[in-house]
Amino acid sequence: MSVVLSAEKLVKTFPGVRALDEATLTVSAGTVHALLGENGAGKSTLIKLLTGVYRPDGGHIRLAGPDGLREVRFAGPQDAQRAGVGVVHQERNLIPAFSVAENICLQHLPRRNGLLDRARIRAEARRCLDLLEVDIDPDAPVSGLSVAQMQLVEIAKALSADSKVLLLDEPTASLTGDEADRLYAVVRRLCERGHAVVLVSHKLEEIFAVADTVTVLRDGRSVAEAEPLAAHTRGQIVDLMVGRAYQEVRLTPRTPDPTAEPALVLAAVATAAGHHDVNLAVRPGEILGLYGLVGAGRSELAKALLGLKQITAGEVRVHGKAARIRDVGDALRRHRIGYVTENRKEEGLFLSQTIARNTAVTVWRRLSRLGLVRDRAERALVAEYADRLGIRLASPDQLAGQLSGGNQQKVSLAKWLAADCDVLIIDEPTVGIDVRTKAAFHELITGLAGQGMAILLISSDLPETVTLADRIAVMRDFAVVGELVNDHEYHRMSQAVIRLIHGAEEAA
């Protein structure tokens, strides 16, 4: 197979970090190439170099042209796009108010007599969508699409410039299993047409199902270069990523008291977001998993609990007493309920502020004397939680934006632990987090429950839910369609959960 993209000995240094240290990536036409590595291994940096976002400090990038491989130097993202490298970043890059077609053609809107040529925009968009064999109306506004559809539009957009190489960074992070399968069917079709796809994902099951070859990055170097994936087991790949033999973590077994009074009860709750007749209870020391498809209304339920969406019927009880929660401050200070958001960057952290500020934001009042926050107390608090949660930081004064994803998530959790909550709602704790940190997180969450915290775990990761939860409530279309006692037998539990989701489908 012919090589379409070859990156050799790429080096990229940021102040204080050598993000890439002679990393090499060779991608052939018609293949899906997995790019793996832990958070901070340099995957994102590599992608940004290949797409012209950053310029390399060393090494070179070659692309296949009519006369073989030729070295390219991208002045910017458009340059890379024009050269045939398309990318779908982890973050959404669509304009909600524009139509699907306008979004797809955004980088090179066809013009006639100086005005937009709507017919050609539509035709071009249609061509790209047809390549993917998906049925999305080019005239529909993007704001009305589902997350999965948006992802497909992003891919169509990346293809619109005749990309030979398509880079997908965590394309299924917010998709359900079914949606991911459909997305990968599209990816396979693109390969059959001769495109090369570079796939970054933390979900190893998916990688093994769809990828042909693999490059593993560790500490900015390639520790496996374009090797056939079939030659490796999952364990070997994880070992390569982690750099030492990886062991499945044995979680400390817990036995929550089934007779304890629930810390949090939802009785026949309905909300302005559209929930109806939701009944849930979490006891101290217990982890209740709230599983469901994306869009089932789980995060919205959490937000209604915190007073961010109105509760229109039913009752919320905290430690047996009916509670009217007005806002997060109220939830935190009066009822000791914390919420770790799924969007740590957008909603969980103050990226332009220090780790110390981010950790102590919920407890400044407690840390102050005579109206002034005691810096020393704040630093001590950060040191305590950095130690407890294993947050790797250079100094408490480091900006939160400079931390890796896993460490950011830990900081986002630390502020609730500091606030001494007894009920913690954790929303998608390990999305976009590497294997080792994920295991550490699981241990952490179990440990918190072990200390008597009541935990409501919202997760779209079924293995995660089955690993952690004592009971699993399944949500669909803003209602709880069933609740299971978890026996931690993955095969049986996952089938039961899927049946619940499907049963509801048939009944509807």
Add this chain to the structure above:
Amino acid sequence: MKNLVRTNEFTLAAVAVVGFATLAVATDFNLLTAGTMDAFLSFLAVPMVIGLAQMVVLAVGQMNLSVGVLTGFCAMASAWLMVDAALPAPLAVLAALALGALVGLLNGLLVVFTRINGFIVTLATMTVLEGLRYGVHGTGTYQGYSPGLRAVGQASVLGIPVVFLLALAVAVVAALFFRRTVSGRRLLASGGNPFAARLSGISNDRALVLAHTLSGLLAGVAAVIVVAAFGSVNASIGDDLLLPSFAAPIIGGVALVGGVVSVTGTVLAAFLVRLVDVTQAQFDINRRWVDLIIGAVVLGAVLLGRARERLTGGAR
């Protein structure tokens, strides 16, 4: 040490020292004579405080277009209280501060309850205040009020004008507020990321109202300085304060999107702008050139901020 050198504040301080020294030499050290120094610092007090008044709202990602006119309005009102209503000076001073805070509070409440952008709300209140300012005494001038207040306005301690010391004290309090108080930190948190702030139990509405109220209060402080130091006030006061109010924080490295403030930077930038002013006076340069220079520096500061962000921010 290396980190200190890289800060915006360090650059500003270096430019300030070099600029000051150059001007001192260029004026044959006329700048360092008691009279000139006194004027230099006295006239620095208002730009400093007004810059901080703007900085406080920038901290929550808002703008206050009414700061300048509000200063003029508060100055006129307190002069009226002393001259026409024969109120003692301390009460007139308190009234100016209260009036400033009240208008600021009103700005904040309007922003929160109407959900209209602060830029537009303060544009409206600015226009209203412009009218009110003339309503106090038409185009007339108040002077000859409270000799005691005038004396304070002209007094110096160890050769440093009291009004400048007052402005410095305000800056120190502002710095302490943002660095160490719960309210100040919440304000910055809200400005830095309102979504995260809300999910951390911080009321963004409260932060907006507080920021606008403090901004109004600081405009009141500026008004008191004007009344005390100038000895006469009329309805044109405040007209030329809007650009300086933005120039100081923006050159000083305060983020327009909110969440990051720099009291030191704002004070140093006000000093630099003052330096340009004095240069103009010393060498009899056309006044318009000064506005052009300040405008260009503001634009340059914003561009520099962007470049800095790209160099340091985009890592991984």
